[in-house]
Amino acid sequence: MAQLQVRPLAEENFPEKTGGNWKKYFTFNTDHKVIGIQYLVTSFIFFLIGGALATGVRIELATPDVDFVSRELYNQLFTIHATVMIFLWIVPAGTGAFGNYLLPLLLGCNDMAFPRLNAIAFWMIPPGGLLLMGSFFINEGAAASGWTSYPPLSLVNGKSGEFIWILSILVLGTSSILGAINFLTTIIKMRTPGMKFNNMPLFCWAMFAASILILVSTPVLAGALILLSFDLLAGTSFFNPSGGGDPVVYQHMFWFYSHPAVYIMILPVFGTISEILPVHARKPIFGYLAIAYSSLAISFLGLIVWAHHMFTSGTPAWLRMFFMIATMVIAVPTGIKVFSWLATLWGGKLRLNSAMLFAMGFISMFVIGGLSGVMVASVPFDIHVHDTYFVVAHLHYVLFGGSVFGLYASIYHWFPKMTGRMINETWGRIHFVLTLVGFNLCFLPMHYLGLMGMPRRVAEYDPQFATINTICSIGSYILAVSTIPFVINAVVCWRSGEKAPANPWNGLTLEWTLSSPPPEHNFPTPPVLKTGPYDYGTLDKRGSKKRPISQLRASDILSN
Amino acid sequence: MLGGIALTLFCLWFSQNNHLLPVPASANAGAIDSLFNAMLTIALGLFVLVQGVLIYAGIRFRKRPGDETDGPPIRGNIPLEILWTSIPAVLVLGIALYSFEIYSEMGGLDPMASGGTMVAHNHGSHGGMAIAATMGEDSAADALMDLDSKGKALAYGVGAGRDEAASADLDVDVMGLQYAWIFTYPDTGIVSGELHVPVDKAVQLNIKAQDVLHAFWIPQFRLKQDAIPGQQTSLRFKPTVTGRYPIVCAELCGAYHGAMRAEVVVDSPEDYDTWQASMVAAVDPANKVTLAAATEDFQALNPKTMSDRDFLEPYGSEMGVTSQSFQGLPHHHLH
Numbered sequence: 001m002a003q004l005q006v007r008p009l010a011e012e013n014f015p016e017k018t019g020g021n022w023k024k025y026f027t028f029n030t031d032h033k034v035i036g037i038q039y040l041v042t043s044f045i046f047f048l049i050g051g052a053l054a055t056g057v058r059i060e061l062a063t064p065d066v067d068f069v070s071r072e073l074y075n076q077l078f079t080i081h082a083t084v085m086i087f088l089w090i091v092p093a094g095t096g097a098f099g100n101y102l103l104p105l106l107l108g109c110n111d112m113a114f115p116r117l118n119a120i121a122f123w124m125i126p127p128g129g130l131l132l133m134g135s136f137f138i139n140e141g142a143a144a145s146g147w148t149s150y151p152p153l154s155l156v157n158g159k160s161g162e163f164i165w166i167l168s169i170l171v172l173g174t175s176s177i178l179g180a181i182n183f184l185t186t187i188i189k190m191r192t193p194g195m196k197f198n199n200m201p202l203f204c205w206a207m208f209a210a211s212i213l214i215l216v217s218t219p220v221l222a223g224a225l226i227l228l229s230f231d232l233l234a235g236t237s238f239f240n241p242s243g244g245g246d247p248v249v250y251q252h253m254f255w256f257y258s259h260p261a262v263y264i265m266i267l268p269v270f271g272t273i274s275e276i277l278p279v280h281a282r283k284p285i286f287g288y289l290a291i292a293y294s295s296l297a298i299s300f301l302g303l304i305v306w307a308h309h310m311f312t313s314g315t316p317a318w319l320r321m322f323f324m325i326a327t328m329v330i331a332v333p334t335g336i337k338v339f340s341w342l343a344t345l346w347g348g349k350l351r352l353n354s355a356m357l358f359a360m361g362f363i364s365m366f367v368i369g370g371l372s373g374v375m376v377a378s379v380p381f382d383i384h385v386h387d388t389y390f391v392v393a394h395l396h397y398v399l400f401g402g403s404v405f406g407l408y409a410s411i412y413h414w415f416p417k418m419t420g421r422m423i424n425e426t427w428g429r430i431h432f433v434l435t436l437v438g439f440n441l442c443f444l445p446m447h448y449l450g451l452m453g454m455p456r457r458v459a460e461y462d463p464q465f466a467t468i469n470t471i472c473s474i475g476s477y478i479l480a481v482s483t484i485p486f487v488i489n490a491v492v493c494w495r496s497g498e499k500a501p502a503n504p505w506n507g508l509t510l511e512w513t514l515s516s517p518p519p520e521h522n523f524p525t526p527p528v529l530k531t532g533p534y535d536y537g538t539l540d541k542r543g544s545k546k547r548p549i550s551q552l553r554a555s556d557i558l559s560n
Numbered sequence: 561m562l563g564g565i566a567l568t569l570f571c572l573w574f575s576q577n578n579h580l581l582p583v584p585a586s587a588n589a590g591a592i593d594s595l596f597n598a599m600l601t602i603a604l605g606l607f608v609l610v611q612g613v614l615i616y617a618g619i620r621f622r623k624r625p626g627d628e629t630d631g632p633p634i635r636g637n638i639p640l641e642i643l644w645t646s647i648p649a650v651l652v653l654g655i656a657l658y659s660f661e662i663y664s665e666m667g668g669l670d671p672m673a674s675g676g677t678m679v680a681h682n683h684g685s686h687g688g689m690a691i692a693a694t695m696g697e698d699s700a701a702d703a704l705m706d707l708d709s710k711g712k713a714l715a716y717g718v719g720a721g722r723d724e725a726a727s728a729d730l731d732v733d734v735m736g737l738q739y740a741w742i743f744t745y746p747d748t749g750i751v752s753g754e755l756h757v758p759v760d761k762a763v764q765l766n767i768k769a770q771d772v773l774h775a776f777w778i779p780q781f782r783l784k785q786d787a788i789p790g791q792q793t794s795l796r797f798k799p800t801v802t803g804r805y806p807i808v809c810a811e812l813c814g815a816y817h818g819a820m821r822a823e824v825v826v827d828s829p830e831d832y833d834t835w836q837a838s839m840v841a842a843v844d845p846a847n848k849v850t851l852a853a854a855t856e857d858f859q860a861l862n863p864k865t866m867s868d869r870d871f872l873e874p875y876g877s878e879m880g881v882t883s884q885s886f887q888g889l890p891h892h893h894l895h
Contacts, residue, residue, distance in 0.1 A: 066818075071815035071818075072815045074815075075815060075817075146812045150811075152772045156772065156814075157814070241788075242789070244790075245790075246790070247773060247789065248791070281621075282623075282631045283630065283631035283632065284633055284634065284635045286635065286637075287635075287636045287641050288636070289636075290636070290641055312784045312785055312810075313788070314716045314791055314793065318669075320663075321669075324656060324659060325656045328653075328655060328656050329649075329652065331648055331652050332645060332648050332649050332652065335645070336644065339644040340641075342610065342614070343634075343637075343640070345613070345614070345617040346613070346621070347631055347632055347634065348621050348631035349622075349624075349627060349630065349631050350617065350622045350623055352622055352623075364610070364611055367606070367607065367610045367611075368607065371603040371606060372603070374599065374652060375599045375600075375603065378656075378659040379659055379668065380591070380592050380666060380668065381592060381595055381599065383592075383668075383783060383784050384782040384783070384784065386775075387775060387810040451581050451582075452582055452779065453779030453780075453808060455810040455818075456810075457812040457817060458817055458818030459815075459817075459818045460818040462806070534635075536631065537631050537632055537633035538633045
């Protein structure tokens with residue numbers, strides 16, 4: 001690929017600098033690409049920590065008796081596992097890492113709208129995370145009332161651990177809000193001339209929808225947690241029934257954020273999947289507008305379904321019915337996306353590399369979570385399976401099979417752009433197979449456990465469930481091992497992998513017109529578009545040779 | 561076409577013959593199982609469709625070596641998109657209506673109808689609420705009384721089914737506390753750690769919590785309802801198969817949450833009468849066990865420092881439960 005024409009500056013800057021430039025990742029840097037990588041590496045480290053906690057949970061559950069950790073520590077393990085995975089891995093990796101790294105590149109601008117705010121938002125993550133981890137080492141131990149932290153239990157467990165948990169979520173939530181302001185402003189104001197909403201890449205639509213959700217719902221969680229901390233420390237009774245408070249109000253406020261949070265975690269990944277599939281299928285995305293607007297529909301509907309987490313709680317019957325129907329309707333825009341992705345693959349020329357395998361694995365696993373999601377939305381059925389392992393299976397198919405598979409696909413896809421090096425494909429495929437096998441072995445049998453009567457969040461259980469739990473634990477060990485080839489592969493290739501060209505995948509979105517990695521301020525002048533982001537397979541009518549547009553040089557895509 | 565028919569038949573066959581749920585032991589369990597089977601049929605069909613397309617595409621459309629060309633520039637197909645928007649819409653609408661119908665049938669739509677009258681009934685005849693009143697300082701109970709006296713009987717849960725009488729054949733007050741369930745029979749004054757119900761009779765549970773949230777779940781009845789401090793919830797069911805079934809706490813309630821289990825015993829009418837007679841005989845009128853006393857005794861014991869036997873025995877004899885009653889309990893609980 002001879003694409004030097006648009007990027008002479010970058011090519012000469014890059015090779016010398018990578019060696020000595022690692023220090024910038026530990027500074028208050030305002031370059032969105034540095035911040036994106038800071039988010040990605042930090043959140044991935046927390047992913048490993050959260051995974052270690054989960055492995056602790058599964059070792060305990062390998063047998064019916066309490067024999068690995070104490071009951072108190074067990075409750076801390078699953079509480080912090082969930083908190084880390086949500087607030088320190090999927091949210092910061094999906095929105096923080098890929099949102100920051102990709103948005104300015106895809107939109108054709110030089111940086112985010114508020115670069116310093118962006119750096120502040122990132123630098124709230126490490127203290128928030130360290131605070132949470134540190135709570136394991138105080139006397140009473142970490143928070144142990146589940147990541148939902150329902151009162152009155154959260155008010156009677158260890159106060160210090162609970163308060164640190166609240167503080168940590170407030171810090172991480174604030175970071176998330178700052179990020180969302182930045183994403184929205186950047187998408188609305190900073191698109192390169194000629195890029196309309198209706199021809200910007202679909203990841204931008206997804207981030208637009210996710211950012212709205214963050215802005216609308218996160219402050220409600222912050223409010224709930226501040227009131228909870230008053231109940232905890234000052235003896236007020238907002239949620240404390242012994243003083244006349246109502247614990248169900250907390251559940252409403254909590255889920256008003258925490259259900260949209262699921263979409264905050266999945267929408268950015270929907271976005272990256274819509275970018276990855278066309279590139280490796282060599283076809284335009286199927287149904288651009290349907291995918292774009294279905295993100296908005298999911299965003300809106302996501303705000304009015306929260307009480308489906310409370311069907312067995314203090315929820316009146318008519319509310320149960322309303323939230324059941326609203327929840328089921330979400331299956332429609334989600335279905336549109338899934339079918340559009342399948343149609344994008346159909347008839348293409350699929351490059352089955354690691355990014356594509358994880359993207360297809362994402363569709364496959366996410367669909368299982370989506371189907372069980374419609375089931376648990378049904379009130380009569382949910383009354384049976386609520387708070388059981390059926391729900392544990394469902395949520396992991398959505399958040400691991402969905403979000404994490406999607407994040408892996410995104411890492412493999414943009415690794416060359418981010419690091420300037422190619423990642424080893426063989427080890428990528430091994431990583432994919434291990435992850436797929438371990439994941440399904442761990443979580444598929446949990447559906448059955450829940451249906452048969454095993455509740456969630458227990459350290460001990462009926463011995464009739466022992467065999468299946470052992471299988472789940474073996475799956476979780478495979479899943480833990482699966483990260484090893486990935487980490488080694490990523491580190492080795494980042495240091496000494498084959499040099500990546502500017503456009504290793506023949507992609508048509510703007511980031512591929514820049515060198516790998518892109519220069520500090522991205523585009524020397526605002527790029528002017530000659531093609532849409534998904535014009536694969538269309539012929540260039542201008543040239544004499546009529547080549548597919550994707551095989552043109554960067555200078556053909558950009559007209560400056 | 562043929563494949564579609566085969567797929568439909570397979571999904572139907574699998575869903576109707578799955579053994580994924582425990583034995584249905586209440587009148588409404590069958591309806592919920594039918595709903596599950598219907599949803600499973602649809603889910604399985606869509607699952608096979610999506611996985612089939614993925615695998616077929618992965619094999620049939622994979623890039624051949626040396627082929628650097630692009631695929632066809634197909635950007636959409638409006639009729640197809642309308643089709644795959646409307647089919648899921650119709651499917652979820654159908655599932656929603658079906659769920660609504662079953663929920664209404666099982667009495668979920670109007671739990672207040674039965675819950676409300678039962679609270680009043682307890683007040684009037686047997687002083688069931690007097691037990692709550694003996695809890696004295698417990699403001700949770702006071703709050704509950706307030707709600708009742710204002711006539712706002714806020715009973716959440718599942719009430720009388722569409723074709724059932726508003727008042728049940730048997731009322732039981734259920735109190736959840738860390739880490740046990742205590743069952744009080746307002747009509748007879750029986751206080752027990754084990755729920756006995758007669759087969760084929762409508763049973764109404766009025767559920768409260770002493771300290772934190774709990775959830776009362778009997779998997780074989782497909783019924784679950786949170787026990788909420790300061791609020792009353794209710795469950796209504798008609799057991800249809802005699803036997804012993806687990807009562808599971810499904811809402812995280814502390815370190816021993818996994819050990820918070822009890823049993824429901826669905827008795828034949830004769831067995832139930834025998835049990836009731838033995839329990840009534842064991843109650844000494846001079847030293848009548850109240851819920852408050854049982855709760856206090858329970859809380860005086862610290863389960864963490866006691867063996868199963870030490871922990872359960874005094875508690876059991878207080879209520880007239882003999883050691884035989886505990887033999888059926890699984891042994892790994894409450895270590």
